[in-house]
Amino acid sequence: MEISHVEMMGKLLGADPPRAVCDFTTLHADGDVGETGSLQYASRDRWILDLDHAGRTLHTPEREEFTGLGGERHTADRPTTPSYTSAVALLLPRYAAIYGRRGDDWSIDETVPIRTGDGGSLQVVFQHREDPRFRSTAHVHPTQYCITAFINPAETRKLTNLRFELTEEEEEQARRLLDAA
16 A cells, blocks of 8 residues: 555544554553553544553543542543543544644654555654654554554554454443543
8 A cells, every 4th residue: 555645644633433442551662661551432532541550531522530540530621632642642643743743753754655564554754853863663554544553762652452343342331431422
């Protein structure tokens, strides 16, 4: 599949799978494990993010609810924008800091062709905006255009066990999430 860098940028910005579930992990360059957990995406801007060492966040366009591991709860009437390093930014790359915009860390390296990698993923190379010697590689799902892995000199962030078809139980949870909006 041949795709230009401009087309890829458009596909990444527009990625919005109808449903998705996955696990995620961050591995730092020194070998330490960072953020881990799971993510269930119900539809545009509605998700449940479970962080293994922090708690659960339920996000809708109208509100955000966080429940910590100890049961403490916090609700915000105005949801926050997900961190550009979060699993949400991998599944929904419009939140990633990879477009060369003001405040973004990375921009696509148009000198390196987009290649097809293992499992059909599209491999896109990015260049650090402040120090162009640093490169990162994104592995992009070939049909949904979410980022399944983002590898840079400091860390590797991955979505694993990614599925776009939900089990009955997951589908019911997605319906409840949609109804909560």
